[in-house]
Amino acid sequence: MLESLVARGRRVRNFRETREITFGLADLSTQQDVHQRLVQKGGIETLVNILISAQDAEAQQFAALAIANTAATKSLCNEIIKLDGVVSGLVQYVANEQADSIGRQYSALAIGNLLADPTTHESIVESGVIGAIITMLQNCCDARELESGKYAAFALANIASNRQYHTKIVDGGGIELLIALACCDDSDTQRQSLAAVRGLCTTSENRQTVLRKGILDPLILMSKSEDIDIVQEVAAALNCLSTEEDNKEEISFGAISTLISLMMMGDSTVERHSCCAIANLVEITDIHSRFVEERGIAPLIALCSSSDELCRVEAARAVASLSSNPELIDTLIQEKALGPLVKSIEQDGNNCRFAALAIANICTHAPSLFKVVQAGAVPHLVALVGGSNNNLEGRRYGALALTNMTACEAFHSTILSDEGPEALFALSNSYDDVESRRFVSCALANLSANTTNHDQIIAMGGLQPTIALVYDSDETIHKQAVAALRGFSATGNNTKIVHEGGLEPLSRLLLSKNDEVLIETTACFANLSLADESKFEITTSGAVLPLISLIQNENSTIAHYACECLANLAEMKDNQDFIAREGAVIPCISAMRSRYIEVQRESGRLLANLGGSSNSFAADTIIEGDGHELLTSFLLSQDANCQRVGAFGIGNLCTHKHHRRTLMLAGVLEPLSSLARSGKVELEIRRFAMLAIANLASCFDNHDDFISQNTISMLVSFSNSADAEIRNYSAFAISEIAKSYEMMEVITNEGGLEAVLYLARSDDKKVQRQVLGALTTLSFLDCNKMTICSNGALPMIVDCISESNNSADESQLACCAIANLLEAASNMPLVVNHGCVPLLISALDSDSEAVQREASRACGNLAVNANLCDLVIQQGAAKRLVKCFQSRNCECQRMAALALSNLSSNLKSHSDLLELDILNLIKTECLASLDPKRFSDQETARFCILIISNLCGTKDNHDHLDTFFGKSVKWNGRWFTCKQETD
Numbered sequence: 001m002l003e004s005l006v007a008r009g010r011r012v013r014n015f016r017e018t019r020e021i022t023f024g025l026a027d028l029s030t031q032q033d034v035h036q037r038l039v040q041k042g043g044i045e046t047l048v049n050i051l052i053s054a055q056d057a058e059a060q061q062f063a064a065l066a067i068a069n070t071a072a073t074k075s076l077c078n079e080i081i082k083l084d085g086v087v088s089g090l091v092q093y094v095a096n097e098q099a100d101s102i103g104r105q106y107s108a109l110a111i112g113n114l115l116a117d118p119t120t121h122e123s124i125v126e127s128g129v130i131g132a133i134i135t136m137l138q139n140c141c142d143a144r145e146l147e148s149g150k151y152a153a154f155a156l157a158n159i160a161s162n163r164q165y166h167t168k169i170v171d172g173g174g175i176e177l178l179i180a181l182a183c184c185d186d187s188d189t190q191r192q193s194l195a196a197v198r199g200l201c202t203t204s205e206n207r208q209t210v211l212r213k214g215i216l217d218p219l220i221l222m223s224k225s226e227d228i229d230i231v232q233e234v235a236a237a238l239n240c241l242s243t244e245e246d247n248k249e250e251i252s253f254g255a256i257s258t259l260i261s262l263m264m265m266g267d268s269t270v271e272r273h274s275c276c277a278i279a280n281l282v283e284i285t286d287i288h289s290r291f292v293e294e295r296g297i298a299p300l301i302a303l304c305s306s307s308d309e310l311c312r313v314e315a316a317r318a319v320a321s322l323s324s325n326p327e328l329i330d331t332l333i334q335e336k337a338l339g340p341l342v343k344s345i346e347q348d349g350n351n352c353r354f355a356a357l358a359i360a361n362i363c364t365h366a367p368s369l370f371k372v373v374q375a376g377a378v379p380h381l382v383a384l385v386g387g388s389n390n391n392l393e394g395r396r397y398g399a400l401a402l403t404n405m406t407a408c409e410a411f412h413s414t415i416l417s418d419e420g421p422e423a424l425f426a427l428s429n430s431y432d433d434v435e436s437r438r439f440v441s442c443a444l445a446n447l448s449a450n451t452t453n454h455d456q457i458i459a460m461g462g463l464q465p466t467i468a469l470v471y472d473s474d475e476t477i478h479k480q481a482v483a484a485l486r487g488f489s490a491t492g493n494n495t496k497i498v499h500e501g502g503l504e505p506l507s508r509l510l511l512s513k514n515d516e517v518l519i520e521t522t523a524c525f526a527n528l529s530l531a532d533e534s535k536f537e538i539t540t541s542g543a544v545l546p547l548i549s550l551i552q553n554e555n556s557t558i559a560h561y562a563c564e565c566l567a568n569l570a571e572m573k574d575n576q577d578f579i580a581r582e583g584a585v586i587p588c589i590s591a592m593r594s595r596y597i598e599v600q601r602e603s604g605r606l607l608a609n610l611g612g613s614s615n616s617f618a619a620d621t622i623i624e625g626d627g628h629e630l631l632t633s634f635l636l637s638q639d640a641n642c643q644r645v646g647a648f649g650i651g652n653l654c655t656h657k658h659h660r661r662t663l664m665l666a667g668v669l670e671p672l673s674s675l676a677r678s679g680k681v682e683l684e685i686r687r688f689a690m691l692a693i694a695n696l697a698s699c700f701d702n703h704d705d706f707i708s709q710n711t712i713s714m715l716v717s718f719s720n721s722a723d724a725e726i727r728n729y730s731a732f733a734i735s736e737i738a739k740s741y742e743m744m745e746v747i748t749n750e751g752g753l754e755a756v757l758y759l760a761r762s763d764d765k766k767v768q769r770q771v772l773g774a775l776t777t778l779s780f781l782d783c784n785k786m787t788i789c790s791n792g793a794l795p796m797i798v799d800c801i802s803e804s805n806n807s808a809d810e811s812q813l814a815c816c817a818i819a820n821l822l823e824a825a826s827n828m829p830l831v832v833n834h835g836c837v838p839l840l841i842s843a844l845d846s847d848s849e850a851v852q853r854e855a856s857r858a859c860g861n862l863a864v865n866a867n868l869c870d871l872v873i874q875q876g877a878a879k880r881l882v883k884c885f886q887s888r889n890c891e892c893q894r895m896a897a898l899a900l901s902n903l904s905s906n907l908k909s910h911s912d913l914l915e916l917d918i919l920n921l922i923k924t925e926c927l928a929s930l931d932p933k934r935f936s937d938q939e940t941a942r943f944c945i946l947i948i949s950n951l952c953g954t955k956d957n958h959d960h961l962d963t964f965f966g967k968s969v970k971w972n973g974r975w976f977t978c979k980q981e982t983d
Contacts, residue, residue, distance in 0.1 A: 001024070001040060002025075002034060002037055002041060002043065003041055005024045005028070005041045006025070006038075006041050007042075008021050009021045009025070009046040009047070009049075009179045010042075010049075011583075015054075016277065018054050018056055018059040018662055019056055019058050019059045020842050021048055021050075021059075022047065022059045022061075022062035022305070023062045025038070025046075025047060025062070025063075026062040026063075026066040026069070027066070028066075029066040029067075029069035029070050033073075035069075035070045035072075035073045035076055036073075036076065038066075038070050039070065039076055043070075044067060044070060044080055044083055044086055045084065045085065045086065047063040047066050047067050047088050048067065048083075048089040048090065049085075049089075051062045051063040051064055051089060051090070051093055051107070052092065055868050057100040057102075060093075060099070060100050060103040061102045061103045061106060061580050064090075064104075064105075064106030064109075064110060065106045065109075067080075067086075067090065067106075068106050068107075068109040068110035068466055071110045074116055074190060075118050076462070077113070077114045077117040077119075077950065078117065078118050078119060078416055081114060081120050081123050081124060085910055087114070087123065087129075088127050090111050091127045091129050091457070092132075093106050094107045094111065094129075094132040094135075094136055094152075095128070095135055095136075096130035097139065099118065100938040104136060104314075105147055105148050105150075105151045108133065108148070108150075108151035108152050108154070108155050108231050109154065109155075109312055110344050111133070111155045112151065112154040112155035112158055113956050115158035115159055117186060118161065118162060121159065121165070124169075125165055130156075130159060130165065130169055130174075131170060131172060133152050133156050133159075134169070134173060134177065136148055136152040137149060137152045137153070137174070137178070137181065138177060146181075146184050147186075147189075148191050149181045149184070149189050149192075150186065150189040150193075151192075153178060153181055153189065153192035153193040153196045154192045154195075154196075156169065156178070157172060157196035157198075158199075159199075160196050160200045160202075160884065161199050163202055163203055164204045166202075166206055167199055168724050169200060170200065170206060170209065172871070174196075174200070175200060175206070175213050176213055177217060178193045178196050178200075179193075179197065179210070179213050179214055179215050180240060180794050181193040182194055182197065182215070182218040182222065182429065183218075187227040187229075190222055190225070190230055190233075191229055191230050191543075191548045192234075194219075194222070194230070194233040194234065194237055195233060195378075197210055197237060198233065198236055198237050198240055201237070201240040201241060202240070204244055204829050205511060207240065207243070207244040207247060208244055209242050210248060211247045211251070215241070216241075216250070216251065216254050216255055217254075218259075219234050219237055219238060219254055219255065220254065220258050221698055222234045223235075223258050223262060225632070225752070228270070229269070229668040231265060231795060232267065232269045232270055232273070233838060235259075235262050235265075235269070235270045235271075235624050236273045236275045236437050238251065238258075238259060238273070238274070238277045239274070239276045239277040239280070240860065241277075241615075242276075242277040242280035242281050243280050243471040248287065249284070249287070251277075251281060252281045252290055253289070253290070253554075254872045256287070256290055256294055257294050258292050259274045259278050259296075260274075260295070260347075263296070263303055264299050267307040267908045268306070268307070268311060271303055271306060271311050272307065272310050272311040272314060274316040275303055275311055275315045275318060276317075276642045278291070278296065278300060278318045279314050279315075279317040280317035281502065285324070288325050288327075288328055291322070292328065292331065297322070297328075297332065298335055300315055300318055300322075301315070301340060301902055302331070303315035304341060304344060305340045305356075307434050309351055310351075312344055312348060312351070313348065313351045314339060315346070315453060316344055316352075316354035316355040316358055317354040319332065319341065319354070319355075320354045320355075320357040320361060322357035323358045323362050324361050325339075325363035326364070329361075329362050329365040329368055330365075330367075330368070332362065333362070333368055333371050334373040337358070337362075338371060338375040338656075339357050339375060340361070341355045341359055341377075342355075342375050342376055342377045342380055343779065344912050345359070345377070345384055345398070346380050347415050350391040350394065351394075352394050353391065353393040353394035353396075353397050354396045356381065356384060356394050356397035356400075356401055357397040357400070359372060359377055359381065360398075360401035360403075360404055362398040363404035363405050363688055365946035366967070367409075369405060369408050369410075369411055372401075373405075373411055373414055378402075378411075378415060378418050378420070379418045381398045381402055381420075381422045381941040382398075382415075382418045382419060382420045383400050383423075384398035385399050385402060385420075385423040385424060385427050386419075386422065386423030386426045386427070387612050392430065392433055395436065396427075396436040396439065397431060399424060399436055399439040399440055399443065400413060400439045402423075402424065402443055402847055403439045403443040404448035406447050408426055408443075409449075409450045412447060412450050412453055412799075415447075416447075418456070420443075421444075421447065421457050421459075421460050422461075422467075424440045424444065425440075425461065425462065427439075427440050427794065428440045428441075428469055429465075429468075434474050434477070437469060438476050438477050439478045440469070441466075441469045441472075441476070441478075441480035441481045442480045444465075444469070444480070444481065444484040445480040445481070445484045445487065447484070447487075448466075448483070448484040448485075448486075448487025449487050451490065451491045451623070454487070454488055454491045454493060458488065458496065460944075463488070463493075463496060463497060463502070464489070464500060466484045466486070467481075467501060469481035469484075470485065470505040470506065470509065471508075473878070475512075475514050475517060478509060479514070479517045479520055481625070482506065482509060482517065482524055484525040485497055485502060485524050486520055486523050489527035489528050490527050492530045492531075494530065494531035494533070494534045495529060495531055495533045495534055496526065498528065498533075498534045498538070503528075503537065503538060503541040503543065506524060506525060506528075507541050507543045507546065510522070510525075510543060510550065513556050515558065518550065518553070518555070518558045519555070519558055519561065522550060522558055522561035522562050523561045523563075525538065525543060525547065525561070525565040526561045526568065528565075528773065528786045529564075529565045529566075529568035529706055532571075532572065533566065533571040533841070534711045535569050535575060536572065536574060536575065538569060539575045539578060539579070541589055543565075544566070544569070544579055544584075545581050547565055547566050547581075547584055548579075548582060548583060548584045548587055548917035549587075550568065551566070552587050552590055552591055556598065556912050556955075559591060559594065559603075563591060563599060563602035563605070563606050564582060564602040564794050566588075566606045567603075570610050571609055573613070573614060575612035576612065576615075577613050577615040577617060577618060579610060580610050580613060581617060581965045582610060582623060584606065585607070585621040585625060586621070586625055588603050588606050588627070588632060589603075589607065589626070589627045591631070592607065592630045597639065597642075600634075600642065601639075601642055601645060604630070604634055604645040604646065604649065605645045605649075606644075607631065607649055608628050608648045608649030608652055608695050609652070610622065611627075611631075611649050612652035616658070617836055619652075619659055620659075622653065623662060628649075628650065628653055628659075628663060628666055630651040631645070631646045631650050631653070632650065632666060632667065632668050633646070634646025634649070635647060635650065635668070635672060635674075635675060635689075636671050640682055640685065643675060643681060643682075643685050644684060644685045644688065646671075647675055647685050647688035647692060648688045650663065650668050650672065650692045651688050651689075651695065651948075654691075654695030657699065660695065660696055660698070660702060661699055661701050661702060663696065664696055664699070664701075664702045668692070668696070669696060669702075669706070669709055670709060672689045672690075672692050672693050672696075673689075673709070673711055673714060675689040676693065676714065676726075677714060683723060686723075686726060687725045688724050689730035690718065690730055690733070691725075691729050693729070693730075694729045694730070694732045694733040696733075697737050698736040700739075700740060703743055706737055707743075712734070712737070712746060712750045712752065714730075715730045715733050715734050715737075715750070715752070715755070716730075716734065716750045716752045716754075716755060716757035716774060718730035719731045719752070719755030719758060727758070728767075730755060730793075731759045731771075732759065733756035734747060734752040734755040734756060734774070735755070735756045735759055735770065735771040735773075735774035735853075736774070737752075737774075737839060738756055738773075738778055739777055740777070741780070742778055744777045744778050744781055745781065747774075747778065748783065748784060753778055753784055753788070754791075756771050756774045757775075757787070757792060757793050759771040760775060760792065760793040760796045761791075761792040761793070761796075768799075769800065769806070769810055772796070772797070772800055772810060772813045772814060772817070773813055775793055775796075775797060775813075775817050776814075776817040776820070779816075779820035780820055782823070782824065785820065785821050785823065785824040785827055786824060786826060786827065789821055789824075789827045789830045789831070790830070794821075794830060795834060795870075797817045797818060797821075798818070798831075798834045798835065798836050798839065799814075799838070799841040799953070800813070800814035801818065801840065801843055801855075802839055802842065802843075803843070803851070804847075808846065808848040809850075811846065811851045812848060812850040812853075812854055814856045815843055815851055815857075816854040816857075818831060818836055818854075818858045819854055819855075819857040819858035819860075819861055822858055822861035822862055823861055825864075828865050830860065831862075832862075832868060835871060836858075837862065837875055838860075838875055840855050840858050840859055841859070843855035843877045844856065844877065844881065844883070844884055845880060849889040849892045852884045852887065852895075853884075853889065853891050853892040853895045854887075854895070856884050856892065856896045856898070856899045857898065857899070859872055859877050859881065859899045859903075860895065860902045862901030863899060863902035863903045863905070866906065867903075869902065869903060869905070869906040869909075870906065870908060872903065873903060873908055873909050876901060877899070877903065878909055878912040879904070879912070881899050882896075882900070882913070882916045883923070884896035885900060885921060886921065890940070893925075893937065893940050894937050894939050894940045894943070897925075897943035897944055897947070898943050900913070900918070900947055901943040901944075901946040901947045901950065904947045904951060905950050907954055910950075910951055910954055910957055913951070914951070914960055915946070919948075919951075919961070922944040922948060925941060925944050926944055927942055938940055948961075
């Protein structure tokens with residue numbers, strides 16, 4: 001039948017038969033399985049031919065309808081448009097205003113169906129279809145032509161789905177015509193015109209044009225339609241129009257109440273589009289108040305629990321925008337927005353990002369944080385952040401919410417108990433998402449600011465992720481990560497940070513140009529440097545040179561922390577010389593002139609520590625750069641910390657012997673003395689000042705200055721201080737000054753002996769040895785001899801005689817002191833009772849002639865006492881003294897002669913002396929004294945004659961003397977004269 005109708009249609013010429021054929025084909029075209037055959041058998045060409053050439057309107061209508069029905073099969077559209085004359089024929093008929101109206105409608109429907117396949121657009125548009133459709137639309141204002149408008153709008157809507165043809169439609173006046181058509185009463189026509197408008201609105205420029213041409217009012221009217229399809233189109237159109245920034249204010253002013261009503265429509269499609277439109281509008285903060293006034297929050301929050309997931313997403317997006325307004329957060333909470341938002345995070349998987357963002361915004365409002373926690377958001381946020389899904393944006397906003405929560409310490413325990421840090425650590429590896437890493441680093445910085453969190457975070461493995469973030473190239477990220485490390489380093493985690501590899505990235509950041517980064521980094525280094533275990537590693541990590549360069553930074557906080565770190569490092573002896581040789585001294589001196597007191601303090605402390613270096617390089621550089629003058633000025637400061645630094649620094653410089661005189665000439669003694677005297681100054685500062693004074697006192701050239709500045713009396717008064725350290729330092733200073741022979745009377749007159757004796761009674765052998773010289777000097781004064789012996793100094797002096805545990809110099813001083821003390825007869829029993837005699841006798845065998853000399857003098861003084869002389873003789877002193885008498889050292893020989901002369905006054909010594917050939921030795925010395933060409937000590941000769949005189953006092957010795965002088969008289973008559981006088 002199909003083939004017959006097609007064949008007849010090619011040759012028929014009368015109206016009745018043409019009508020029958022087209023009616024038959026139209027009837028067959030209602031069956032979709034016929035469409036393929038109709039195209040293949042040439043039926044479409046036949047129908048188009050009839051459409052164009054037939055004179056019967058009814059036949060034309062059936063022809064156009066048959067083509068439209070066949071074109072409804074999308075798979076055939078391309079075949080149809082390739083048929084010769086089909087598209088041009090349809091377009092020609094539509095464009096013909098004199099053609100049958102219904103025929104034109106069906107032709108427009110056929111074109112619209114063909115355009116349903118986007119691949120046909122180019123060919124059809126080239127045929128001029130847009131102009132033809134717009135021409136058709138222009139005649140649709142008449143109510144009788146509304147049906148034509150519906151089909152024309154349908155065709156135009158399909159063309160408008162292709163953005164490249166929008167300009168042609170707009171330039172042809174299509175927008176105005178479609179808007180006018182949308183105002184009609186026919187629902188189908190409204191729907192098609194809206195679909196066309198919505199298609200045009202996919203282009204940004206057209207969205208503005210459409211709104212400007214007056215589409216809003218028709219949309220508001222159509223929103224009240226009972227036809228749900230029309231309402232859906234209205235909601236979709238408003239959604240599309242609201243995406244344009246310039247449209248939002250006008251839409252919110254004219255249609256926000258309409259959108260709120262649509263949110264309560266009950267249709268998921270309408271609700272979704274209206275929520276999306278609202279979400280678009282409330283991106284502008286100025287619209288928020290209007291939305292609230294129209295009571296839109298309640299229905300919006302209700303849609304956050306919609307059964308449609310996309311609707312929930314858009315509702316959450318709107319709430320997220322509203323929550324960015326601090327003034328609306330309380331309202332949102334009162335409307336119970338948190339419950340649906342939390343549930344959305346729990347159930348919506350990849351689509352929960354806006355719910356997380358909304359909660360993050362609410363968390364910026366501190367009073368609302370408790371409500372968020374109470375709503376159970378934390379565990380769901382943690383699960384979201386730590387999840388392994390691809391919802392990176394959701395995880396990012398979840399991290400933002402947790403970050404905002406960490407701003408309040410009260411909720412740290414909740415986040416920690418829900419393992420929030422571990423989730424954040426997992427997200428810190430999001431190398432493709434800078435924002436996520438920023439939020440993580442900020443959260444870690446906030447958590448680390450609470451010291452009670454440190455152990456738990458570190459136990460969770462928080463150091464490595466934090467250190468990894470320090471490496472990040474983004475300034476915000478590594479700044480916050482450093483802030484976190486700074487927090488951790490404040491609670492004894494210094495060595496852990498160092499061992500985990502934190503020094504390398506921190507050292508790199510010291511080269512940053514960002515002041516905020518430098519503040520956090522230098523502060524972190526300052527904390528790390530507090531641990532003794534970390535000081536050496538920091539020094540060798542390459543951080544010292546950059547830190548030195550920051551000492552004079554214009555930002556006082558950076559300069560302060562850089563100085564503080566270096567000062568801490570310089571507390572370690574091994575680091576001091578290294579830091580000084582890296583060039584720290586001169587910048588440090590410059591920093592001490594800063595107008596900021598905290599920089600002055602820390603740079604001064606650094607200089608003070610460097611001054612304590614055992615290597616003189618640092619101290620030499622400080623003196624050359626006049627750093628000691630600045631430290632001296634610190635002594636005069638009213639700030640206690642500066643005073644402490646000044647006293648400590650000057651004290652350290654005073655440990656270098658070659659600078660003590662320089663410092664004294666710089667005038668340090670007076671301010672040091674003032675600090676030491678002041679009762680308002682901290683005890684520690686007074687100690688430092690007194691230590692510096694003690695070191696200055698050890699320089700002989702400074703002693704006159706101590707006298708001229710009346711410092712001795714102060715030292716003596718402090719030697720009775722209740723503070724042990726001040727007492728020790730002052731006593732040490734006195735003992736150093738007392739070593740000078742010229743000062744012994746001054747020290748004695750000022751009462752300084754007791755201070756020296758105080759140190760002598762110390763259990764510290766080193767201290768005892770340090771005051772030995774002072775005791776020796778003071779023992780020369782008769783008024784001190786008894787005091788020294790009876791006030792506890794004697795055991796120490798006796799202990800220093802033996803060279804087995806002491807140096808030769810110490811042994812010499814001890815023997816000298818004993819010799820001086822023995823000049824007072826009342827001291828002799830005390831000295832002997834302390835076991836001194838055997839030690840003195842042993843000292844006569846010393847390799848040191850100075851020791852022999854003083855030991856001989858001491859033995860000689862002992863021998864003055866007849867009873868003690870026996871003891872000296874019994875201990876074998878004679879033989880050792882004779883040996884000393886043969887010394888080439890004049891003073892040693894003299895003291896030995898003195899001792900022998902005193903021994904010879906005891907008859908028990910005579911036989912020993914004669915056996916030791918003492919007469920021959922005396923003869924030699926006496927002859928030398930008579931020879932003007934030979935050097936001889938007259939004191940020694942006098943003691944020799946005294947020995948002979950004592951020997952002559954015993955008749956048993958005369959034979960020895962006769963023998964000796966009988967020979968001698970031949971050489972010199974003086975001996976004979978002496979012998980006669982002796983007899």
